[in-house]
Amino acid sequence: VILDRAGQKGTGRWTVIESQMLGAPVPVIEAAVGARNMSAMRDLRLQGASLYQPRTGRLDDGLTVQDLEQALIAGKILCYAQGFDLLYRASTDFGWSLPMPGIAEIWREGCIIRSAMLNDMAASLRDSPGTNLALADHFRALMDRNIEGLRKTALAAQAARLPVPALAAALAYFDTLTCERTTANMLQAQRDYFGAHGFERIDGEGEHHGPWHGHDLDRNSSQG
Numbered sequence: 486v487i488l489d490r491a492g493q494k495g496t497g498r499w500t501v502i503e504s505q506m507l508g509a510p511v512p513v514i515e516a517a518v519g520a521r522n523m524s525a526m527r528d529l530r531l532q533g534a535s536l537y538q539p540r541t542g543r544l545d546d547g548l549t550v551q552d553l554e555q556a557l558i559a560g561k562i563l564c565y566a567q568g569f570d571l572l573y574r575a576s577t578d579f580g581w582s583l584p585m586p587g588i589a590e591i592w593r594e595g596c597i598i599r600s601a602m603l604n605d606m607a608a609s610l611r612d613s614p615g616t617n618l619a620l621a622d623h624f625r626a627l628m629d630r631n632i633e634g635l636r637k638t639a640l641a642a643q644a645a646r647l648p649v650p651a652l653a654a655a656l657a658y659f660d661t662l663t664c665e666r667t668t669a670n671m672l673q674a675q676r677d678y679f680g681a682h683g684f685e686r687i688d689g690e691g692e693h694h695g696p697w698h699g700h701d702l703d704r705n706s707s708q709g
Contacts, residue, residue, distance in 0.1 A: 516654035555634020566618035
């Protein structure tokens with residue numbers, strides 16, 4: 486009976502804006518804000534639903550309650566990790582010396598993002614200041630036990646054409662966080678191709694340009 490149109494007060498939007506300004510990604514929060522914005526575009530969604538074939542899959546096919554629980558645990562850890570990384574970046578850039586463990590403790594009560602996890606987060610932030618929570622010992626063990634539930638749930642939802650933007654963003658963040666070498670080399674090559682922005686190499690220092698600008702790929706270039 487509740488209309489699928491969510492409102493917002495703006496705090497999530499402010500968080501996303503600050504994350505972009507500081508270069509501290511918070512993709513789970515971005516996805517949540519975007520999902521609310523999409524929910525408000527109800528007329529457009531109804532039009533889209535009328536133009537494409539209806540969903541045929543079922544989200545519960547092959548999923549267990551344990552999978553969903555694991556997805557929630559892993560997703561929450563990654564969301565908190567992003568939030569604390571944003572606070573740490575702001576604290577560093579602006580010289581605020583924010584007490585991260587104390588912030589986690591304050592959030593334990595009387596806050597909309599309170600969670601039983603915050604006790605352990607406060608301890609991890611105290612023991613390993615500046616460390617991404619997903620890489621801290623306690624939460625790394627939790628992620629090992631729960632990440633596959635997140636992966637299974639996100640993939641099952643996508644196969645059923647059910648949007649789970651925050652869970653999908655959490656999974657992509659984790660896979661990027663734990664990827665030794667990403668596809669950003671292709672992004673930078675394209676940036677150099679269309680805008681002569683240059684790129685770094687894995688086998689040496691300095692700025693380089695590709696042969697598409699008349700430069701030898703093996704030589705440094707100061708242009709761009």
